[in-house]
Amino acid sequence: MKKLLLGTTLCALTTTFAAAEETHRPECFAPAPGTSTISYDAKEGPYKIAFVNGFAGNDWRIQAIQSAKAWAARDDNAGKLSEFNVVSVGNDSAAQIAAIDNFIAAGYDAITFIAVNPTAFEPVIRRANRAGTVLVPFDNVLDTDQVVQINESQMALGTLKATSVMEELGGSAEKILMVNGLPGNATDRDRRLGMMSVLEKVDGLEIVEVVGNWDTGTSQKVVADALATHGQFDAVVSQHGSAGSINALQAAGHPIVPMGVDGENGVRILMDELGIPGVSASQAPAMSAVALEAAVALLEGNTLPQTVFLPIPQVAAADLEAGVNYFPDLPKSFNTGTGYVDCFAPFTPEELLGQSPDNK
Numbered sequence: 330m331k332k333l334l335l336g337t338t339l340c341a342l343t344t345t346f347a348a349a350e351e352t353h354r355p356e357c358f359a360p361a362p363g364t365s366t367i368s369y370d371a372k373e374g375p376y377k378i379a380f381v382n383g384f385a386g387n388d389w390r391i392q393a394i395q396s397a398k399a400w401a402a403r404d405d406n407a408g409k410l411s412e413f414n415v416v417s418v419g420n421d422s423a424a425q426i427a428a429i430d431n432f433i434a435a436g437y438d439a440i441t442f443i444a445v446n447p448t449a450f451e452p453v454i455r456r457a458n459r460a461g462t463v464l465v466p467f468d469n470v471l472d473t474d475q476v477v478q479i480n481e482s483q484m485a486l487g488t489l490k491a492t493s494v495m496e497e498l499g500g501s502a503e504k505i506l507m508v509n510g511l512p513g514n515a516t517d518r519d520r521r522l523g524m525m526s527v528l529e530k531v532d533g534l535e536i537v538e539v540v541g542n543w544d545t546g547t548s549q550k551v552v553a554d555a556l557a558t559h560g561q562f563d564a565v566v567s568q569h570g571s572a573g574s575i576n577a578l579q580a581a582g583h584p585i586v587p588m589g590v591d592g593e594n595g596v597r598i599l600m601d602e603l604g605i606p607g608v609s610a611s612q613a614p615a616m617s618a619v620a621l622e623a624a625v626a627l628l629e630g631n632t633l634p635q636t637v638f639l640p641i642p643q644v645a646a647a648d649l650e651a652g653v654n655y656f657p658d659l660p661k662s663f664n665t666g667t668g669y670v671d672c673f674a675p676f677t678p679e680e681l682l683g684q685s686p687d688n689k
Contacts, residue, residue, distance in 0.1 A: 377412040378401075382417040401621070443469050504536075504559065557581075656678055
């Protein structure tokens, strides 16, 4: 097997495609199609690990920080750590790289992060490799194939939602509303492509698209405008901000129709209360904990796919259950993506809410 050595003998990046049987715990760290594999020389623990977050000003990012801290607090993981630190640096890419460099200089074994800018990290990847520090970006991943990256397939997430509503409709529909995300963002692009891959195959279907910016208030407004202009729809597929889409339908007296929606607590509450058929699926903030799990696996000498596509946390409307996959007593903004069952036991709300989002 041909290998490309990066820097020292620290890391070997294979140039062949990854197969699940070649990699560590493929039920969790599933290879993306066509990806290669990465492995490092094993290092003896316990390990010094940091999570360098960028922006921390929304509920998803706060819960990602809480998930990382909850992971580090679990007994099985705490025993593998000599130090664990979380810092948030805002939207300044230079500040994020400087923070990563500081942890590299301090001898940290691994660093996870959500990249502020996916194109600015080649020099820091080289510096980390020379120092023997493992980098594991997640969510907003990098334009590189030199490190293991943790994500969900955004196309698969869009495909799942569209497939669910079409199954509820028996495979035929006349008009469907698609509530997209932030224009120009790769995540919005890929989720839309996933939805369109299903809906474009439906004979005679009119697809009405609006821009919801992944925001509840914006989604409510644009859905209300679409209802006023186009009348009733057979189904709705929404990337995020789905509570706003549901609220607009209710305010207009629209009949209950199948929906593919996000995983916020308030969305699932509405879905169950109103009897909305379809699926709730999410990009889970607990991805931060999977990135830490991957960092430890790599430090222990295991082989992982270069690009990991995590299983998508989802629940069909018929399987919604209070206290299990949504929580009536918690804030509506709480994200129900509290873990990946194929990776580790999902966090309880108490585990997450017991952690602060502050730097430490």
